[in-house]
Amino acid sequence: MAENRLGQKLVAPAVILMLLVAGYPMFQAIYLSLYRYRLTTPGDRSFVGLSNYRVALTDSLFWRDTWNTVVIMVVTVAIELVIGFVFAMVMHRIMIARGLMRTAILIPYGIVTVVSAFAWQFAFSLNNGWVNSWFHWLPWIGPETNWFGDHWHAMFAIMASEIWKTTPFMSLLLLAGLSQVSEDMLEAAQVDGATWWQRLYKVILPNMRAAIMVAVLFRALDAFRIFDNIYIMTSGAQNTESSSFLTYRQTIQQMQLGMGSALSVLLFLAVLLIAFLIVRLFRVDLASARGEAR
Amino acid sequence: MRKQRLSPGIIIGFIVILVWCLLPVAWIISLSFKSVAETTTGSPQFLPKAWTLQNYRDILTNGDFLDALRNSFGIAIIATVLAVIFATFAAYAIARLEFRGKRMVLSLALAIAMFPVVALISPLFDLWRRLHLFNTWPGLIIPYMSFTLPLAIWTLSAFFREIPWEMEQAAQVDGATSWQAFRKVIVPLAAPGVFTAAILTFFFAWNEFALAISLTSTTAARTVPAQMAFFVGPDPFNPPYSQLATAAVIVTIPVIVIVLLFQRRIVAGLTSGAVKG
Numbered sequence: 001m002a003e004n005r006l007g008q009k010l011v012a013p014a015v016i017l018m019l020l021v022a023g024y025p026m027f028q029a030i031y032l033s034l035y036r037y038r039l040t041t042p043g044d045r046s047f048v049g050l051s052n053y054r055v056a057l058t059d060s061l062f063w064r065d066t067w068n069t070v071v072i073m074v075v076t077v078a079i080e081l082v083i084g085f086v087f088a089m090v091m092h093r094i095m096i097a098r099g100l101m102r103t104a105i106l107i108p109y110g111i112v113t114v115v116s117a118f119a120w121q122f123a124f125s126l127n128n129g130w131v132n133s134w135f136h137w138l139p140w141i142g143p144e145t146n147w148f149g150d151h152w153h154a155m156f157a158i159m160a161s162e163i164w165k166t167t168p169f170m171s172l173l174l175l176a177g178l179s180q181v182s183e184d185m186l187e188a189a190q191v192d193g194a195t196w197w198q199r200l201y202k203v204i205l206p207n208m209r210a211a212i213m214v215a216v217l218f219r220a221l222d223a224f225r226i227f228d229n230i231y232i233m234t235s236g237a238q239n240t241e242s243s244s245f246l247t248y249r250q251t252i253q254q255m256q257l258g259m260g261s262a263l264s265v266l267l268f269l270a271v272l273l274i275a276f277l278i279v280r281l282f283r284v285d286l287a288s289a290r291g292e293a294r
Numbered sequence: 295m296r297k298q299r300l301s302p303g304i305i306i307g308f309i310v311i312l313v314w315c316l317l318p319v320a321w322i323i324s325l326s327f328k329s330v331a332e333t334t335t336g337s338p339q340f341l342p343k344a345w346t347l348q349n350y351r352d353i354l355t356n357g358d359f360l361d362a363l364r365n366s367f368g369i370a371i372i373a374t375v376l377a378v379i380f381a382t383f384a385a386y387a388i389a390r391l392e393f394r395g396k397r398m399v400l401s402l403a404l405a406i407a408m409f410p411v412v413a414l415i416s417p418l419f420d421l422w423r424r425l426h427l428f429n430t431w432p433g434l435i436i437p438y439m440s441f442t443l444p445l446a447i448w449t450l451s452a453f454f455r456e457i458p459w460e461m462e463q464a465a466q467v468d469g470a471t472s473w474q475a476f477r478k479v480i481v482p483l484a485a486p487g488v489f490t491a492a493i494l495t496f497f498f499a500w501n502e503f504a505l506a507i508s509l510t511s512t513t514a515a516r517t518v519p520a521q522m523a524f525f526v527g528p529d530p531f532n533p534p535y536s537q538l539a540t541a542a543v544i545v546t547i548p549v550i551v552i553v554l555l556f557q558r559r560i561v562a563g564l565t566s567g568a569v570k571g
Binding site: 015094102114118120123176248 | 558
């Protein structure tokens with residue numbers, strides 16, 4: 001059939017490119033992960049089977065970094081969901097200055113992550129930051145609070161930067177979902193005497209499920225891959241390393257391509273697992289949620 | 295059109311959102327006008343004690359930074375143009391044609407969009423060194439293209455599905471050739487979608503960091519985000535805050551210009567197809 005062939009021809013370049021840069025290297029990573037292969041001693045390359053995986057999975061460093069990444073993912077996505085929803089409600093109701101609002105909301109989205117990481121690092125810095133001087137009235141913040149001096153303070157700073165940058169994106173996705181909730185249904189519920197909370201839980205949220213799922217899925221996977229913020233703000237100091245950072249460090253700084261590849265494969269499997277869990281949790285067909293391939 | 299209900303809560307919310315979004319940007323701009331001496335001794339107040347343009351003079355005469363800026367623009371623009379061309383073909387096929395493997399293409403795009411970029415560092419680092427693509431523009435352009443294709447394909451196919459394609463035939467019935475029908479009717483309808491996909495792709499390439507620091511080693515291909523991470527100044531324990539802030543402001547200017555000009559389209563692109571079904 002001519003249409004069939006034309007369609008396949010048109011998607012071919014994109015498919016080949018995606019397979020070439022993600023598919024092939026992934027197989028390469030699986031292959032390399034079975035070897036002991038250090039670039040500084042390339043002659044020493046030898047097949048070691050699953051030993052790299054065994055080393056990684058029994059190393060406390062691997063689990064500590066995985067734990068950090070999961071904490072960052074869960075905390076930031078939960079907070080972003082709540083704040084993003086409030087933002088979306090405000091934007092949904094506001095009728096004035098919409099251009100100004102849209103511009104403001106898009107700036108954190110468009111700004112380079114490295115820039116936002118620097119902005120927050122400087123804001124939290126001991127000598128040059130405004131966080132301590134503005135918030136010293138809070139009992140747990142003093143003028144001498146060193147935000148990069150211990151684990152939880154540093155994690156807080158990293159998460160603050162992450163939340164600042166990505167909440168607006170979350171709120172845009174939620175706003176799009178919110179605008180699809182029918183006003184008639186809301187008015188009917190109001191006439192029937194439903195309180196504000198009842199309308200939120202019984203009408204608004206169930207009707208936004210697909211939008212919420214897309215927002216949570218994309219943000220969770222994004223947060224799980226966190227790298228830029230940590231690299232700039234702490235470089236992994238105070239045990240703030242993430243899974244991505246560990247993989248990067250093994251490969252680029254230590255030149256351990258075999259171990260780095262094993263960590264890459266584990267990272268990929270973790271992402272698949274998270275995607276699977278979220279899709280299961282919300283029970284929404286992703287293809288139809290994106291309006292594709294019906 | 296609903297009537298405006300301007301309750302105090304909404305107005306407070308409006309102000310909170312503006313402060314949330316703009317305060318850190320104002321902070322980095324303010325920092326860029328502080329002198330290096332002021333930030334080295336410590337300057338916790340928000341605004342500079344004395345405003346200075348010296349940082350801008352320094353950074354705009356810094357050869358490494360200018361090289362990085364050139365690399366950033368070149369790589370991001372080339373990756374954007376190529377990705378959008380390929381994505382346009384693919385999205386047209388997905389939106390308009392029936393063919394075997396359509397679902398597979400969409401699943402592949404989804405898998406790539408979820409792919410942890412860092413997982414590619416080991417294999418690409420190894421591969422690029424052997425293919426002599428390490429520390430070159432194509433070495434970054436190729437992965438950027440494939441990571442932006444999924445987003446571009448989704449955005450474009452969502453836009454293309456809204457185009458009333460019957461108009462093409464209608465124009466032909468009215469005597470236009472098929473090329474005229476395509477150029478005069480379909481291109482103007484499709485252009486906003488293509489443009490939106492281009493903006494989102496550009497943002498990705500402009501922002502990317504993990505590959506940029508891993509697959510480059512000198513200013514031959516290093517982009518601005520990577521260059522900023524290596525910009526330490528003479529004293530490694532005292533990073534030049536105000537100069538880094540200046541570099542940050544400069545690399546943010548294109549983002550702000552694009553947002554100001556095209557905010558409506560960007561919002562439409564980001565949310566297209568995300569909520570249907």
